[in-house]
Amino acid sequence: MGETELGAFRDELRGWLERNVPDDLRPENAARLPDEERQRRLRAWQHQLADARWVGITWPRAYGGRDAGIPEQIAYVEEMSRARAPEIVGNLGIGIAGPTILAYGTEAQKQRFAPRILTAEDLWCFGFSEPGAGSDLASLRTQATLKGDAFEVTGQKAWTTLGHHADWCMLLCRTDPETRRAKGISCLLVDMRSPGVAVRPLRQMTGDAEFNEIFFDAVKVPRENLLGELHEGWQLAVAALQNERGILYVVSMQIVLAEARDRLLAVARERDATRDPRLRQALAGLYLGTEIFRVTCQRTLDRLLRMGMPGPEASIIKLHWTELTQTVPQLGMQLLGPAGLLYDTPRGRDGGGNPAQWLQRGFLGAPAASIASGTSEIMRGIIAMQVLGLPRGV
Numbered sequence: 079m080g081e082t083e084l085g086a087f088r089d090e091l092r093g094w095l096e097r098n099v100p101d102d103l104r105p106e107n108a109a110r111l112p113d114e115e116r117q118r119r120l121r122a123w124q125h126q127l128a129d130a131r132w133v134g135i136t137w138p139r140a141y142g143g144r145d146a147g148i149p150e151q152i153a154y155v156e157e158m159s160r161a162r163a164p165e166i167v168g169n170l171g172i173g174i175a176g177p178t179i180l181a182y183g184t185e186a187q188k189q190r191f192a193p194r195i196l197t198a199e200d201l202w203c204f205g206f207s208e209p210g211a212g213s214d215l216a217s218l219r220t221q222a223t224l225k226g227d228a229f230e231v232t233g234q235k236a237w238t239t240l241g242h243h244a245d246w247c248m249l250l251c252r253t254d255p256e257t258r259r260a261k262g263i264s265c266l267l268v269d270m271r272s273p274g275v276a277v278r279p280l281r282q283m284t285g286d287a288e289f290n291e292i293f294f295d296a297v298k299v300p301r302e303n304l305l306g307e308l309h310e311g312w313q314l315a316v317a318a319l320q321n322e323r324g325i326l327y328v329v330s331m332q333i334v335l336a337e338a339r340d341r342l343l344a345v346a347r348e349r350d351a352t353r354d355p356r357l358r359q360a361l362a363g364l365y366l367g368t369e370i371f372r373v374t375c376q377r378t379l380d381r382l383l384r385m386g387m388p389g390p391e392a393s394i395i396k397l398h399w400t401e402l403t404q405t406v407p408q409l410g411m412q413l414l415g416p417a418g419l420l421y422d423t424p425r426g427r428d429g430g431g432n433p434a435q436w437l438q439r440g441f442l443g444a445p446a447a448s449i450a451s452g453t454s455e456i457m458r459g460i461i462a463m464q465v466l467g468l469p470r471g472v
């Protein structure tokens with residue numbers, strides 16, 4: 079796409095957002111709404127975007143997308159952020175579940191699931207990790223036994239983000255009890271309203287409860303909800319995790335991070351903190367870090383453009399992003415001093431807390447960054463072996 083077409087794309091989106099963004103759903107306002115109402119309103123907002131084909135823009139037209147490329151995707155994230163548009167509540171479906179279904183699903187599955195992902199009629203969660211299987215995902219034990227034309231699923235998943243709001247779960251389970259590790263695992267698409275599914279929220283340090291434990295007790299899953307081949311689910315899991323570190327996230331991460339950095343610098347100026355040489359040095363280091371991150375992201379995007387997949391280098395991005403994401407609120411807490419301790423814990427699912435306290439929330443939430451989507455130790459292992467070619471340790 080040339081500069082002119084890209085400019086026209088931006089203008090069209092910018093105009094649409096100016097006419098349609100509901101002020102009370104902007105991120106800073108939506109946080110004040112009770113959880114259930116926020117979810118309902120955000121679903122409706124995503125439906126409105128989907129009707130105008132402003133979600134899943136890189137998806138094929140046949141399934142509701144725009145067949146757009148990476149330059150439009152970058153422009154899209156920039157414009158949505160610039161307009162302070164409301165959060166897209168179905169991001170896990172759009173960024174991970176949808177692309178995996180489009181790559182591995184039958185035509186019937188694509189027709190059934192893809193459009194409803196874009197409209198947020200269906201929200202998705204990921205049942206991969208278990209209490210004894212996180213980094214070592216291949217040791218998962220949730221069992222699915224094929225009985226006639228349905229699987230019977232029994233087991234437990236942990237840390238399932240947004241499981242309490244999800245309509246569907248992309249579930250990894252062991253279908254061949256004779257095998258171990260990555261062999262004999264299958265991927266099932268499970269209706270979260272099925273009898274035998276129980277969701278228990280886990281409260282985080284921030285006071286929010288965004289992720290959950292999910293229990294499956296003899297849950298019936300129709301055979302037609304098997305995604306990909308029986309016992310061959312591992313490659314789907316790998317593809318889903320690659321999507322998790324793929325284009326959408328690489329683009330969003332650098333924009334979100336640069337915004338957080340600029341907000342932090344504004345706080346530093348307000349408080350005249352740049353007089354302190356140590357803080358000044360730390361802020362300059364953060365500024366340089368985010369610029370280096372931006373350039374590294376550009377390099378990864380170039381690779382994505384040419385190769386289609388991010389490759390093991392995506393682990394460098396994840397690791398660097400984690401460190402910067404944790405540095406912003408750490409420095410922020412230093413700037414706030416004792417005032418940083420005045421944290422108004424959100425009232426669970428009834429209210430979102432005080433959005434002005436973004437540094438405190440960030441400080442309490444940031445440790446999760448070095449665990450989610452693969453821990454920092456695992457990222458270092460991948461970089462050592464697959465990028466640098468170092469030998470495996472003992």
Ligand SMILES: Cc1cc2nc3c(=O)[nH]c(=O)nc-3n(C[C@H](O)[C@H](O)[C@H](O)COP(=O)(O)OP(=O)(O)OC[C@H]3O[C@@H](n4cnc5c(N)ncnc54)[C@H](O)[C@@H]3O)c2cc1C
Binds near residue numbers: 205239459
């Ligand atoms: C915010 C958040 C959201 C999440 N959302 C989801 C979700 O939606 N769905 C889902 O399925 N899961 C989700 N997870 C779970 C996440 O994928 C796991 O927590 C993660 O993979 C780590 O697994 P674990 O917690 O079992 O830790 P473990 O794997 O038990 O690791 C414990 C410690 O040992 C280290 N370690 C383990 N193996 C190695 C190794 N080979 N080399 C060096 N060090 C090692 C780890 O780095 C870590 O420090 C989420 C987690 C978080 C924090």
